[in-house]
Amino acid sequence: MVEFNPYHIFWTIIGISIVYIFRTRLLRLLQTRDLLLLSSPPYSSLLAGNSYDFVQDEIAGDLDRKWIKEHGLAFKIRGTIWEPKVLYLADPLGVQYVLETRGYGFHKDESAKIGRLLTGRNLLGTEGPAHANQRKILLPGFSQSVLKELVPLFIQLSDRLASKWNDLLLTQTSITVDVRSWLSRLTLDAIGQGK
Known part of the structure; x- marks a missing residue:
């Protein structure tokens, strides 16, 4: 054993x-x-x-x-x-x-x-x-033709986001912006409004 x-x-x-x-x-x-x-x-x-x-x-x-x-x-x-x-x-x-x-x-x-x-x-x-x-x-x-059609939408949404950030800056003297959160919302807006 x-x-x-x-x-x-x-x-x-x-x-x-x-x-x-x-x-x-x-x-x-x-x-x-x-x-x-x-x-x-x-x-x-x-x-x-x-x-x-x-x-x-x-x-x-x-x-x-x-x-x-x-x-x-x-x-x-x-x-x-x-x-x-x-x-x-x-x-x-x-x-x-x-x-x-x-x-x-x-x-x-x-x-x-x-x-x-x-x-x-x-x-x-x-x-x-x-x-x-x-x-x-x-x-x-994601073809070039489809993306070209979406450029105006991306510009519009980016301008809207920049405007919101400017509004936040005007109302406060110091601010921390959670860019990731805002870009997530921007992405969802683009998906929702895209063709």
């Missing part, structure tokens, strides 16, 4: 953990091997990587412009310690290549899978043929 030893369980858990960590690191290296040739800005936090730098950026976009000037239109940035390195792409042709030409050839990160669990198989959470089918259904509504 085999004798029960608690150390066997302990060492089994340690062994499985080491194999899991090694496997995760190897997969991450394979997924990001093409990024090895790209330059990378220094990061100020070992745990948060460049994410911390983005949070500390006082004026949105200043850090982006600085890095683009230093590293070019394509470079890698480091996420948090448990995230892989990420391609930062500011080249319009590169973005077009990723989004249109080879959109299905790029790996979606774990957040897409988590989003799928939370919201179901929506346009952002699906991949492959299901995503292509959903996109084919939605694309006619």
